[in-house]
Amino acid sequence: MSDTEASPEVDARTTHDRLLDAALESFGTKGYDATSLDQLANELGVRKQTILYYHPSKVALLDAVIDRSATELTDALEDAAARSGGGFDRIEAIVRSVFRLAVRRPELLGLLREVTRLGPPASNRILDVFEPMIERATGFLASEMDAGHLRRCDARLLLVSVYSTIVGVATEVEVLRAVGIEPSLRSAAQRRREVIEFLRAALVPD
Amino acid sequence: MSDTEASPEVDARTTHDRLLDAALESFGTKGYDATSLDQLANELGVRKQTILYYHPSKVALLDAVIDRSATELTDALEDAAARSGGGFDRIEAIVRSVFRLAVRRPELLGLLREVTRLGPPASNRILDVFEPMIERATGFLASEMDAGHLRRCDARLLLVSVYSTIVGVATEVEVLRAVGIEPSLRSAAQRRREVIEFLRAALVPD
DNA sequence: ACCGTCGTCTACCAGATGGTAGACACAGCG
DNA sequence: CGCTGTGTCTACCATCTGGTAGACGACGGT
Numbered sequence: 001m002s003d004t005e006a007s008p009e010v011d012a013r014t015t016h017d018r019l020l021d022a023a024l025e026s027f028g029t030k031g032y033d034a035t036s037l038d039q040l041a042n043e044l045g046v047r048k049q050t051i052l053y054y055h056p057s058k059v060a061l062l063d064a065v066i067d068r069s070a071t072e073l074t075d076a077l078e079d080a081a082a083r084s085g086g087g088f089d090r091i092e093a094i095v096r097s098v099f100r101l102a103v104r105r106p107e108l109l110g111l112l113r114e115v116t117r118l119g120p121p122a123s124n125r126i127l128d129v130f131e132p133m134i135e136r137a138t139g140f141l142a143s144e145m146d147a148g149h150l151r152r153c154d155a156r157l158l159l160v161s162v163y164s165t166i167v168g169v170a171t172e173v174e175v176l177r178a179v180g181i182e183p184s185l186r187s188a189a190q191r192r193r194e195v196i197e198f199l200r201a202a203l204v205p206d
Numbered sequence: 207m208s209d210t211e212a213s214p215e216v217d218a219r220t221t222h223d224r225l226l227d228a229a230l231e232s233f234g235t236k237g238y239d240a241t242s243l244d245q246l247a248n249e250l251g252v253r254k255q256t257i258l259y260y261h262p263s264k265v266a267l268l269d270a271v272i273d274r275s276a277t278e279l280t281d282a283l284e285d286a287a288a289r290s291g292g293g294f295d296r297i298e299a300i301v302r303s304v305f306r307l308a309v310r311r312p313e314l315l316g317l318l319r320e321v322t323r324l325g326p327p328a329s330n331r332i333l334d335v336f337e338p339m340i341e342r343a344t345g346f347l348a349s350e351m352d353a354g355h356l357r358r359c360d361a362r363l364l365l366v367s368v369y370s371t372i373v374g375v376a377t378e379v380e381v382l383r384a385v386g387i388e389p390s391l392r393s394a395a396q397r398r399r400e401v402i403e404f405l406r407a408a409l410v411p412d
Numbered sequence: 413a414c415c416g417t418c419g420t421c422t423a424c425c426a427g428a429t430g431g432t433a434g435a436c437a438c439a440g441c442g
Numbered sequence: 443c444g445c446t447g448t449g450t451c452t453a454c455c456a457t458c459t460g461g462t463a464g465a466c467g468a469c470g471g472t
Contacts (some may be wrong), residue, residue: 201409
């Protein structure tokens with residue numbers, strides 16, 4: 001706990017953190033299968049065995065990356081939710097925070113996609129962290145419907161719809177290219193605005 | 207063209223078609239990287255070299271699968287659009303046909319996802335086939351907005367939003383599991399209904 | 413009867429992949 | 443000084459990967 005005790009740990013964590021960052025980057029953009037330990041090691045200027053020293057296998061590394069990213073994601077979303085008001089205002093705050101992530105940490109959302117694609121056991125791992133937040137989100141939606149702030153419908157399905165819409169518009173680069181939109185900061189801001197209006201129209205009654 | 211000329215072609219096409227089906231299935235569900243030619247060959251009861259006889263490389267096989275699937279997808283959607291009326295009715299028809307695909311040919315939508323994930327050159331290949339349809343879709347949306355049948359907004363971004371929502375709700379099995387929905391025919395029908403209402407609220411003015 | 417083509421096969425191969433075993437340097441500590 | 447633990451390395455390895463070379467049988471046309 002003292003400084004002299006901590007300093008070797010700091011050195012260790014520096015390398016280890018670089019590894020986790022690089023792994024997140026690669027898993028989140030190229031995908032798990034398309035990432036090899038050798039290539040990851042090269043990027044770090046290190047041998048593959050150094051990776052396997054910290055994490056005994058490739059899936060163990062993936063698990064570690066998932067755990068780290070899951071808490072970062074939930075923290076960002078919980079934070080946005082906490083700062084926001086009620087009703088549609090909170091949904092707008094969530095959308096904004098997802099777009100901020102899409103611009104600043106695209107690998108995080110990429111990893112989320114990749115993990116849902118891989119299915120169990122990876123998806124179960126991220127689900128464990130997300131579940132409480134999902135629970136609270138559906139609760140929030142349901143109570144806002146009761147209060148008449150949101151159009152009434154199945155809260156769980158609404159959550160999936162909103163998730164798909166936001167994450168899709170924020171991250172699906174190739175689909176954007178398909179309709180002739182080159183990703184940029186300006187286009188991201190416009191997409192954010194449009195998706196918020198889209199959701200407002202879909203969700204707010206009257 | 208005669209029967210005697212056609213029958214050997216029929217034999218040939220039977221094997222070749224089985225290959226394309228198996229490749230589509232595997233690329234669309236497990237992903238391109240996670241699919242190996244050996245394993246594909248085993249499923250077919252055939253040696254890897256037979257695959258490479260029909261398609262000289264793995265990417266060539268992917269290209270062939272993409273081409274075949276792209277036309278099947280566009281055919282299904284164009285057909286749904288052609289049978290439908292105007293305004294939101296057409297959008298509803300599209301949603302229904304996507305859900306029908308999600309139930310009956312989930313690999314097709316899975317491949318679509320996989321291809322947009324892989325990026326160019328694969329995504330360009332599918333884009334070539336989709337582009338005219340995308341062009342007509344944005345034109346349709348724009349003209350329906352002009353006619354006052356749809357809420358006014360950026361047509362291209364609207365298309366991306368709708369695409370993300372539909373395909374997400376129709377295919378993201380793990381996300382559905384996350385909110386406690388086990389995929390089934392009945393749940394698919396409910397999801398379809400809810401997503402249609404969601405889109406109707408978002409798109410139809412007044 | 414012969415030839416060419418088509419589909420499939422066996423036999424290989426070079427390279428990459430995830431992973432094991434073990435040596436070496438270096439630090440803190442008794 | 444020597445012991446011990448930590449981080450990194452070299453050296454290997456079995457397996458799998460996409461891909462090449464070439465043989466073999468079946469079959470239709472001439």
